[in-house]
Amino acid sequence: MLSNAIFLGNKFHITSLGCARNLVDSEVMIGLLLKAGYEITPEHQEADFLIINTCGFLEASRAEALTILQELFNEKKEGAKVIVTGCMVQKHKDLLQEKFPSIHYLLGSGDVEKILEAIQSLSQGSQITDAKSYLQWGEVPRTLSTPKHYAYLKIAEGCRKRCSFCIIPMIKGHLKSKTIEQVLKEFELLLSQGVFEVILIAQDLGDYGKDRNEKQGLHQLIRKLLEVKKDFWLRFLYLYPDEIDEEFIAIMKSDPRICPYLDMPIQHINDVILKKMRRTTNRQEILSTLSLLRTELPQVVIRTSLMVGFPGESEEQFQELKQFVQEYELDNIGVFKYSKEEGSYSATLDGHISEEIKERRYAELMQEQKKVVEKKNKRLVGKIVEAIVEGYHPESPLLIRARYYGQCPDIDGQILINDPKYIDAFSKRYFVEITGFAGYDLIGRVLSSKRRSKLALA
Numbered sequence: 104m105l106s107n108a109i110f111l112g113n114k115f116h117i118t119s120l121g122c123a124r125n126l127v128d129s130e131v132m133i134g135l136l137l138k139a140g141y142e143i144t145p146e147h148q149e150a151d152f153l154i155i156n157t158c159g160f161l162e163a164s165r166a167e168a169l170t171i172l173q174e175l176f177n178e179k180k181e182g183a184k185v186i187v188t189g190c191m192v193q194k195h196k197d198l199l200q201e202k203f204p205s206i207h208y209l210l211g212s213g214d215v216e217k218i219l220e221a222i223q224s225l226s227q228g229s230q231i232t233d234a235k236s237y238l239q240w241g242e243v244p245r246t247l248s249t250p251k252h253y254a255y256l257k258i259a260e261g262c263r264k265r266c267s268f269c270i271i272p273m274i275k276g277h278l279k280s281k282t283i284e285q286v287l288k289e290f291e292l293l294l295s296q297g298v299f300e301v302i303l304i305a306q307d308l309g310d311y312g313k314d315r316n317e318k319q320g321l322h323q324l325i326r327k328l329l330e331v332k333k334d335f336w337l338r339f340l341y342l343y344p345d346e347i348d349e350e351f352i353a354i355m356k357s358d359p360r361i362c363p364y365l366d367m368p369i370q371h372i373n374d375v376i377l378k379k380m381r382r383t384t385n386r387q388e389i390l391s392t393l394s395l396l397r398t399e400l401p402q403v404v405i406r407t408s409l410m411v412g413f414p415g416e417s418e419e420q421f422q423e424l425k426q427f428v429q430e431y432e433l434d435n436i437g438v439f440k441y442s443k444e445e446g447s448y449s450a451t452l453d454g455h456i457s458e459e460i461k462e463r464r465y466a467e468l469m470q471e472q473k474k475v476v477e478k479k480n481k482r483l484v485g486k487i488v489e490a491i492v493e494g495y496h497p498e499s500p501l502l503i504r505a506r507y508y509g510q511c512p513d514i515d516g517q518i519l520i521n522d523p524k525y526i527d528a529f530s531k532r533y534f535v536e537i538t539g540f541a542g543y544d545l546i547g548r549v550l551s552s553k554r555r556s557k558l559a560l561a
Contacts, residue, residue: 113142113151114141114151115143116154117133120157121160121190124304128189129154129156131216131239131245147179148178153185155186155189156189157192159190159193160190186221210229212235213234238259238281247298252299252491254298254300255301255302257281258311258324259307260275262307263278264307267448268380270446278314280315280320299334299335299532300491301338307346308340312324336361339365342367343367347365347392363403364404365396365403366511367405369407371410371420372386372423373423404435405433406433406511410438412440415453416454433475436472437514440458480540483545490547502520504517504519507535522548524549
């Protein structure tokens, strides 16, 4: 079959959309193809095979996928084949085939390991099984697409929660968790490859192991990972407020290798809206969790997601959410406009809100959060933080990018450094003094080696 691949050409390009869990699936596909003798190229115009791993969670995600697909078809070289994979295929196969009848192959979101069959197929086809999500097991190859110093480790797929606005359980299926042994094996492999920051991901980390009726599975897993006697950062995405208890916080406090950072989706703060959303926490429980975190972990950085325009959300309820953002000063917030998704319970509710009102509320909330971020960034000026220097800024070779523990890759701000004097390599840690800020980003300078030594001993 490899000779057939060479006959057709063996260069592939991959576009990964959506969440970090999708990115891990894309990295598995890259690994499988490289192992089979194919060559990856960053230029889609020279690829013989164009793979797009889609997200189908929201209407905006699907629109993005369709736009990129159109661009690929417009710009691909003659004879190149387009393979579409991922969540959108799982639920919207007919739409994709209607808009792009020349798609060579469709792969469901749980059929990642069939990528070789898709590329080598001489005719159009599809593999969309009942396996709605994919978890890597055993010795399946994976090639990281992230910078060498950080990587995502997917510990579970699917979801056991039933939020009324969400169709992820429909797309991704029931919760499936890897065993502790499998996660530990992947964790040690990543560290052996030079990865320093490992980011645990799942739809809800706190549900890890509950498909096997394990109690406090995440607690057990983290303790096992901390037994590895190596230097690393461990970061958690995502943990719902109902899963954060005193014992979990005690684990976070127990080891400095755990980043005091949490992405804790809360969606809203009004009790009526939270109930309609079928969330498992109310306003007081959310506020108590925030208070407990800030008391026990004063240096904690908290990120969340909030939704505006849920069906029936009154102006008064929105103002309650806005006041919450002003008063509780969360470090980072992703704001989303409600999307009416077919198959979700919330789609059947009365009181759907116009796009104009959703857009206004979105803009207002983002403006309030920007004020909070600038206020928090101002407090960091003059502080010294340990940061990973990542590389040149994509928009200017005069700027260098770095991150400290309070900044997660791709979703948060970064530290901008305009003086490379003491930087001898990227993907290394340095002590950085924060000298200013620009919007969501911090500005800093790397301290000299001598200064770093004094700080390290302090």
